[in-house]
Amino acid sequence: xxxxxxxxGKSSRKYWLFFILIVIVGxxxxxxxxxxxxxxxxxxxxxxxxxxxxxxxxxxxxxxxEIYTKYPQTAEATESLLKIARIExxxxxxxxxxxxxxxxxxxxxxxxxxxxTAREAAAQIIKYTLRDYSRAIEYYHRLLxxxxxxxxxxxxxxxxxxxxxxxxxxxxxxxxxxxxKYPDSPLAADxxxxxxxxxxxxxxxxxxxxxxQQLIDIHPxxxxxxxxxxxxxxxxxxEGVFEEALSRYQQLAAEKKTALLSKKIRxxxxxxxxxxxxx
Numbered sequence: 001x002x003x004x005x006x007x008x009g010k011s012s013r014k015y016w017l018f019f020i021l022i023v024i025v026g027x028x029x030x031x032x033x034x035x036x037x038x039x040x041x042x043x044x045x046x047x048x049x050x051x052x053x054x055x056x057x058x059x060x061x062x063x064x065x066e067i068y069t070k071y072p073q074t075a076e077a078t079e080s081l082l083k084i085a086r087i088e089x090x091x092x093x094x095x096x097x098x099x100x101x102x103x104x105x106x107x108x109x110x111x112x113x114x115x116x117t118a119r120e121a122a123a124q125i126i127k128y129t130l131r132d133y134s135r136a137i138e139y140y141h142r143l144l145x146x147x148x149x150x151x152x153x154x155x156x157x158x159x160x161x162x163x164x165x166x167x168x169x170x171x172x173x174x175x176x177x178x179x180x181k182y183p184d185s186p187l188a189a190d191x192x193x194x195x196x197x198x199x200x201x202x203x204x205x206x207x208x209x210x211x212x213q214q215l216i217d218i219h220p221x222x223x224x225x226x227x228x229x230x231x232x233x234x235x236x237x238x239e240g241v242f243e244e245a246l247s248r249y250q251q252l253a254a255e256k257k258t259a260l261l262s263k264k265i266r267x268x269x270x271x272x273x274x275x276x277x278x279x
Contacts, residue, residue, distance in 0.1 A: 041067050041076040048083070057091050078112045081105045085121065095129045116146050123157070133161040152178055152185035159191070163198070172198040189215060189222035196228065200235070209235055226256065233264075242272050 048063035064080035064087075071077050085101035088094050102118040102125075109115065119142060127136035140154045140161070159174030175191040175198070182188065196211035212228035212235075219225055233248035246268045253261040 041071040041074045045076040045080065048080070052083070052087075057087060061087050072108070078105065078109045078114050081108070082114050082118060085118065089121070089125070095125045099125045099130075113148075116143070116149055119143050119146070120149070127157065127161060131164075133164050137161045152182040152187050155181070156187050156191060159194070163194075168198050168201045172202070189219040189224040192219065193224040193228055196231065205235060205239065226252065230261075237264075237268060242268060242275065246272065 044063050044067050048060040048067070051057075051063065052060035061084060064083045067074070067080040068077045068084070081101060082105055085098045085105065088101055089098035092098075099122055102122040105112070105118040106115050106122075119139065123136055123139035123143060126132050126139055137158050140158045143149050143154045144151055155174055155178035159171045159178065162168075162171035162174060172195055175195045178185065178191050179188055179195070185191075192211060192215040196208045196215065199205075199208035199211055209232055212232045215222070215228045216225050216232075229248060229252055233245045233252070236242075236245035236248065246265065249261055249265050249268060253265060
C-alpha cells in the first residue's frame with residue numbers, strides 16, 4: 001500500500017513538474033508570438049510603401065486594406081486608411097470615395113493625430129470639388145477645434161466660403177477675425193485687401209478706402225499694397241476726387257509703368273482739363 005502511495009506521489013510530482021514546465025514555456029513563447037504579431041502590420045506597411053513608390057498602386061492599396069481590416073487597432077491601420085484615401089483622391093481621382101475614406105478615418109480613430117490631415121483634406125474636397133460652401137464652412141470650423149492646425153488659414157477659407165455664398169458682411173467679419181487674432185499671418189495682407197473690397201460690395205466706400213489705406217500703411221512691401229493703391233485711386237476717381245486720384249495714379253506709374261495706368265492718367269487729365277474749362 002505504501003509502495004503504491006509512493007508511486008502515486010511520484011506521478012503527481014511529475015505531473016506538476018510537467019505543468020510548471022508548460023507554463024514557463026508558454027510564458028516565454030507568448031510575448032514572442034505577440035511581438036511577431038505586432039511586427040506583421042509593420043512589415044506589410046513597409047511592403048505597401050515600397051510597392052507604391054514603384055508605381056504598383058493597386059497592389060499597394062490591397063495591402064493597405066489588408067492592414068486596415070486585419071489589424072485595426074494598430075498605428076499602421078490609421079496610416080493605411082489615410083494612404084487609401086490619398087490613392088483614391090490623387091491616383092484614382094475619385095474625390096467622393098476619397099472623402100468617405102477621410103471621414104472613415106475620423107470616425108474610427110477620433111484621437112489620432114492624423115485626424116487633422118484627414119479633416120483638412122475632407123474640407124478641401126467639399127469646398128473646391130463639390131463646391132458645397134455651407135458644408136465646407138462647417139468643416140473648417142471643426143478644424144478650428146483641433147490643436148496644431150493653421151487657424152489663420154481656416155478663417156481665410158471660411159471667409160472665402162461666405163464670399164462665394166455672396167454673404168459679404170459675414171465674409172468681411174471672418175477676415176476681420178483673422179486679422180484680429182493673427183495680425184502677423186502671411187495671409188494678413190491678402191485678408192486686408194479683400195476686406196476693403198467687401199466694404200465696397202456693401203456700399204461702404206469710405207470704409208473701403210480706410211481699409212486699403214490701412215493695408216498700405218501696415219504692409220508696404222506686400223504685393224497687395226500695389227493693388228490697394230490702384231483700387232483706392234479708382235474709388236477716389238469714381239467719387240469725383242480727381243486731383244488726388246491723379247496724384248495716386250502718377251505715383252503708381254513711377255513705381256510700375258503699365259498700359260492701364262498710362263490710360264488712366266491720360267483719361268483723368270482730360271477729365272480735369274474739361275472740368276476746369278467748364279468753370
